[in-house]
Amino acid sequence: MRLLIPQDVNPDQATIDRLRHQYGLDKPFLVQLRDYLTNLAHGNFGSSIALNRPVGSALAHALPISMQLGLAALVLIIIVGIPLGVITALKQNTWLDYTILFGTITLSTIPPFVLAPLLMILLILKLHILPSTTGWSGIFSVKAILPVVTLAVGPLLGVVRYTRFSVIEVLGQDYVRTARAKGLPMRAIIFRHILPNALTPVVTSLGLTVAGLITGSIFLENIFGIPGFGQLAVNSITGNDYQVILGTTIVGALLVIGSNLIVDVLYGLLDPRVRLQ
């Protein structure tokens, strides 16, 4: 309780006791734990002390914003990452392959909190391509460009590598050789025979990007001043708002577990061979 009170305020014992009672902190530890878990099972995350509102409503306000950012980044990852992966696989071991791989490895290594400022300096300060962008006014505004691009860069490497690996594997299959022997044009082989088979496993790698997107949003929302999930999480920790800390951490884990589950189910739908008997 002492942690929540600003240092220059010196409350008397009665006030502390009243606040302890109000937040249920005077109960034994196990009772508090039971209450929290019971509430959690009913979808109630408790209430934030700093924001003076239920954690659930704070999350309901913040999550959609982060979801939009994340989905936009995911779309960008798909339309950039998969073609790059296919190109590297088809041009395997050429300079193009090495350049793309080297480039994505380097880009993905740059942490988001370094990449975002560097892009800001380059694009806004030096090249004047974008106007200054902080704050949030919807996903379709100019302000969203930098956050989405930066968010997409981190998980890109995994998708490119996975696509490359999986296309290379399919390239060596007998049916591709047959298609070639029949004299089909390369374009038809790629789109009809290689891609449908190669892209199924790529779905898995897309599911794995969710953790990366959450991590990225934590930094980017703080840099760009976007009132989403990541900002809520950081503010709660720097402000010792423990109910929100718990809530955001649990929701973060649920998102990762949920996306893994969706991927597993999707995988079964896409590829009948991996279905459970």
Added chain:
Amino acid sequence: MSKTLTLAQPAIEKQVRQRSLWIDAFDRFRRNKMAVGSLAFIIFVLLTAVFGPIISPYDPLRQNLLDVAKPPSMAHWFGTDSLGRDYLTRVMMGGRTAFLVAVVVTTITTVMGVLIGTSAAYWGRWFDNLIMRLTDIIMAFPHLLLAMFIAGTIRPRFLDLTKSITWLRGTGVADYLVVFGALAVVSWPGYARLIRGQVLSLVHSEFIAAERMLGASSWKIMRDHLIPNALGPVIVALSAQFGGAMLLESSLSFLGIGIQPPGASWGNMISDNLLTWRYQPHLLAIPGIVLTLVVLAFNFLGDGLNDALNPRARR
């Protein structure tokens, strides 16, 4: 003709036989220019981080308000920050933090991972199950989010604790301890799983069965056979772990829950200068670029070590 051949061959064979696995690996590593270059760069940064602040004519904490936020010059190679401190010295102090955290966290996680992973694989059954479910739980959380959670919750308590110990007060030791703890908790499961997998593939091999039949104790088998044979992938993971720990430390410090000012960390140097990025972009760019280069170097080093130590896994 045939005489020279018979003479030459035994000599070659002798030479080949003396080459141990490790020398072979070292030779393969030496041929990888990227990895050797990365290693050289890492050693360079490490040396500047350790000795730089000693050689530097500037005190990393000494503020000079007449020399605020100067661009790079001959006197201050990286310029000065918003409090007039020499930025090069600050960056080198940040390097100290990064390497210190990386070394301590990697040591803790390696020891934990090796002990827990080996015993889980060796004893199996309920113990293995328990450990694996525990790692499942920890790995279900995004790494950074869990590290934030742990750092955020144990921080106030640690600060209280160090306040009561006189010689620790105001040294920032508590910040380091919090970072060590948070990073160790999120990092050990990956390690333990890796080692467990390695050991599991060895436990059922015949030379272990033979050793057991000869009456060797569990401890002797672990020490003499399991751990040395599982070491290759562990060394590779070590390199990645080093870079990863640095990245996580900077991330926490960037978010304000890691190393606190006036302590220097590349992460908090970036966040300190975020608001003035328009006017002093170099203050923002320098620590970011150094951090990226070091992490990148560790990745290439890891790739090089992987090619050298696990030749079978090569593409």
